C-alpha cells in the first residue's frame with residue numbers, strides 16, 4: 001500500500017482510541033477522522049496529532065469537515081454508532097446502528113471506492129453483513145473486528161490465572177461477537193505448551209465464561225463499552241493490512257461455503273494482508289463445537305432476518 005491513508009468514521013471513544021494507537025505505532029502516513037457531532041473529530045484530531053510528537057514516526061492526523069473529505073483512503077474503519085449501556089445486549093443496537101451504517105457506507109462507496117473496510121459497530125457480525133450487501137464489493141475487502149478483541153480478552157483471563165506467559169498466549173475465538181461466541185480452549189497454547197497442561201477444566205470453563213461476558217463486564221463498571229482494547233485491536237488489524245504481514249486473526253467475514261455456511265458473516269480465523277482477507281482458514285471442528293457454531297451462526301442470521309423483515313435492504 002503506497003499512500004497508507006486511513007479514514008475513521010465515528011471519532012467517539014473507540015474510533016479516537018484506534019487513531020491514537022495507530023499514531024503511536026507510526027504505521028500510516030495519514031489518518032482522517034470524521035464524526036457527525038460537531039467539533040468531536042476536530043478536537044480529537046488536534047489532541048492526537050500533538051501526542052504524536054513523541055511517536056517513533058510522524059502521522060498526519062486531520063478532521064474531515066464532511067464525509068467527502070474522507071476520500072481515497074486505503075482503509076476505512078467504521079466506528080460510527082451507538083454503544084450499549086446498562087443491561088443492553090449488542091443486539092439491542094441493531095436498528096439504530098443499521099440506519100447509521102446505511103448513510104456511512106453510501107459515503108464510503110462514493111469517496112473511498114478502493115478501500116478495505118473494517119467494521120466495528122455493533123451488533124458486529126450483522127453490521128458487517130450490511131456492508132457486504134450494500135457495497136457488493138469483493139468479500140475480502142470487508143472485515144469485521146471481533147476475534148482480535150475477544151482473543152485478547154481470553155489471553156488476559158489466562159494470564160490472570162497463570163501469572164506468566166504474557167505475550168505468548170495464543171487464543172482463538174470464533175462465531176458471533178455476542179452471547180454465543182465460542183472461545184476454543186483446545187486451540188490455546190502458552191509458548192508451545194497446550195493450556196490443558198497448565199490449567200484445569202474448571203479453570204478453563206471460568207475463563208471461557210469471562211471471555212464471553214468480557215464486554216458486558218466493562219459496561220457494568222464504566223456505564224458504556226470499552227475502548228482501549230477495542231482501539232488497539234483495530235490498530236493491530238490495520239497494521240497487518242498496511243504492512244501486508246499475513247498474520248492470522250479471527251475476524252467476521254462473509255462465508256461462501258466455508259464451514260458449510262453461505263450468505264452469512266461470522267468470526268473465523270483468517271489471514272490478513274494488503275488485500276484485506278487473504279485467506280479464510282477452515283479448521284477442523286469437533287461435533288460439539290460444530291453444534292455451538294451453528295447456534296452462533298443462527299443468532300447472526302436472526303439479526304439479518306430482522307433487517308429483512310423491516311425492508312432494510314430494499
Ligand SMILES: NC(=O)C1=CN([C@@H]2O[C@H](COP(=O)(O)OP(=O)(O)OC[C@H]3O[C@@H](n4cnc5c(N)ncnc54)[C@H](O)[C@@H]3O)[C@@H](O)[C@H]2O)C=CC1
Nearest residue numbers: 010012013014035036037080081082083120121122145230
Ligand atoms: N466490534 C467490537 O469489538 C466493538 C464494537 N464497539 C461498537 O463500536 C461503536 C462505537 O462505540 P464507541 O466509540 O464507544 O461509541 P461513542 O458513542 O463513543 O462513539 C460513536 C461516535 O459515532 C458518531 N456517529 C454517529 N453517527 C454517525 C455518522 N452517521 N457519521 C459519523 N459519525 C457518527 C457519534 O457522534 C459518536 O461520536 C458502538 O456501536 C459499539 O457497540 C465497541 C467496542 C468493541
Ligand SMILES: O=C([O-])CC(=O)C(=O)O
Nearest residue numbers: 084090122215216225226
Ligand atoms: O460490549 C460492547 O457493547 C462493546 C463490544 O463489542 C465489546 O467491548 O466487546
